[in-house]
Amino acid sequence: MIPEELALIDLRSMQILVAVNDAGSFSAAAIQLDISQSTVSYAIDRLRRAFGDPLYVRQGNRIAETDKCRNLVSQTRETLNRMLAIAVPQEFDPMTAExxxxxxxxxxxxxxxxxxxxxxxxxxxxxxxxxxxxxxxxxxxxxxxxxxxxxxxxxxxxxxxxxxxxxxxxHYSCVMDADNPLAKGDLTLQRFQNAAHIAITHNGQWQALYFAALRERNIVLTPQLTLPSHDSLELMIAGTDLVATIPNRLASTYGGRLAARPFPIHIAIxxxxxxxxxxxxxxxxxxxxxxxxxxxxxxxxxxxxxxxxxx
Missing domain, CATH: 3.40.190.10 (Periplasmic binding protein-like II)
Structure with missing residues (x-):
């Protein structure tokens, strides 16, 4: 038989639990769900009683989840997603759909x-x-x-x-100013290695796949310029000696504005x-x-x- 406290737990309380976990605080979860912080606190208190666990404990200025909470959030997230999957309409007419x-x-x-x-x-x-x-x-x-x-x-x-x-x-290609000496002749691995490089880092969170391939060959690049994205790359290269290694389909869009040469190693993207x-x-x-x-x-x-x- 299901204990009464557990039987009274509803989907809203489960949603609030997951929101607190993802947002990292009761107040942030309340803002995310557009409800009051007291509603969040009430729901978590009900869950604490139902599962006999504090779920979240204070550590300095932040809250930390207990082991039982971590497991409960994982199970709850899966349950909510399955419920949503069942609830969504399967019929669809593009012209009238919202x-x-x-x-x-x-x-x-x-x-x-x-x-x-x-x-x-x-x-x-x-x-x-x-x-x-x-x-x-x-x-x-x-x-x-x-x-x-x-x-x-x-x-x-x-x-x-x-x-x-x-x-x-x-796959990768290298783009550079048309007057760059590397735009003439084959771009060998040695010539590439000695170039002045641009690295695209997606706001410092990503290292392109070719870096690992180069390290396997004991080549470690030190970029002369790092950029958060490919946006405005052409403007940064024009009139300089810089070389950017980017996806070939993207490189081909620069047309005659920048010179493009095959990357010395074939790496699938x-x-x-x-x-x-x-x-x-x-x-x-x-x-x-x-x-x-x-x-x-x-x-x-x-x-x-x-x-x-x-x-």
């Missing part, structure tokens, strides 16, 4: 895919709202906390309840689309994911796409 989709990605994917995707989305589903976030390296956390519905990028998100679809692959069980069967989200795949196939028609569920 709703919102949050897509998280970085400059590479935004620049190549989103212009065509947004045009098609506006024509086919004019009442659907699209929110775009910067993912950097936070894609899994954004999915886990339901901040994002879809994550695009060269990341690996593993674990139960995550789904993946490979949408395209790329696999761009995957990720989502969770929460939106897996949603009519709206299934349609949007397929639209993204269709647009990608038009932009990068040589790609083979596959869908994988992790368990």
């Amino acid at each position: 709703g919102a989709v949050t897509l998280s990605c970085n400059h590479h994917e935004r620049f190549l895919l989103l212009p065509a995707f947004i045009r098609t989305l506006r024509e086919a589903a004019p009442n659907v709202v699209l929110n775009v976030l910067e993912s950097a390296v936070n894609g899994k956390q954004q999915l886990k906390e339901n901040v994002a519905d879809i994550v695009l990028g060269p990341v690996r998100i593993l674990g139960e309840g995550y789904f993946r679809r490979r949408i395209f692959s790329d 696999d761009i995957d689309m990720y989502w969770t069980e929460r939106t897996h069967k949603s009519g709206l989200h299934r349609w949007v994911r397929q639209l993204l795949a269709d647009v990608t196939h038009a932009v990068a028609p040589d790609q083979t796409q596959e869908e994988v569920a992790f368990s």
